[in-house]
Amino acid sequence: MxxxxxxxxxxxxxxxxxxxxxxxxxxxxxxxxxxxxxxxxxxxxxxxxxxxxxxxxxxxxxxxxxxxxxxxxxxxxxxxxxxxLTTMDGIERVLDRLDRPFALVTNSRRNELDMKLEVSGLDAFFPAAHRFDAETLGVAKPDPAIYQQAAAAMKVDIRDCLVLEDSLPGLTAASRAGATVWAYRPLVSAAQMAELSIARTLEHWDEFDLS
CATH class of the missing domain: 1.10.150 (DNA polymerase; domain 1)
Structure with missing residues (x-):
């Protein structure tokens, strides 16, 4: 896909x-x-x-x-x-090579998010327009509306989006929003993954491949 x-x-x-x-x-x-x-x-x-x-x-x-x-x-x-604070190993290579629009969607508060991106050095990859936080949107995971609003702001259909998540609230929000969901080092059980129809699991960013 x-x-x-x-x-x-x-x-x-x-x-x-x-x-x-x-x-x-x-x-x-x-x-x-x-x-x-x-x-x-x-x-x-x-x-x-x-x-x-x-x-x-x-x-x-x-x-x-x-x-x-x-x-x-x-x-x-x-x-x-x-x-x-450090980045997850390999994520910079993934972001640098991505050939389609990308953004982040988080339950973090906006000032906290901005600090995390600055300290980690990932701020260069995510301009303000591609940072979607629960505080600004007024909705938080596990509510699927947070992903639906982010996709709408990017002018794409959430059903055509790939989401990378790890926690139960995040995986739940993305799955219920209608996205394809990959779990990165998931913090949930195999039964929960199956219930949410998680398409794939990654343990390292070297495994990320859209081809």
Missing amino acids: TYSAVLFDCDGVLIDSETIATRSLHRSLLRLGLDYSEDEVGRTFTGHSWPDCMKMIEASLGGALPDSFMTDNEQFFNAALRAE
Whole structure:
């Protein structure tokens, strides 16, 4: 199949940020007195938008989060991101060789996304018009509307797009939007992949081939 456009998730697909985010959130949850392991934090929150994460944490806490929670977590996360963030091995070669339009679609907040792209060096590949974030669009994965809106903005049919995702919220959104979906180092089970009709799995960007 010839795809009109390729849409990438950001965290865990373009950049190796999910371990940093998990460690940062784990630290913040411990400071609240919530007894999560790092693995539990990763399984529970990875791929969800920040507002959805906040709701889930408040449900576990049984009340509203303190005003300092977001600021403290953001400061720790941003410092770790600037010190440690790397791209996923081989993604620059993929982006450099792509011969059709491409963009990223993410649950990240816009200022956080812009910082991630700047620090990783991927900002040159994704002009502002090709950065679609949940905060700006007003809709987040697993809602398929986030991918449908991104495709419409690029003037392509989402059914003619290829999407690269890793998390359950992202894979769900892309699949339900009607795109062809490839899973990059998926964080889901084989049964979940089958249920979502994931077309292909990649473990390294060297495996990416549209020919």
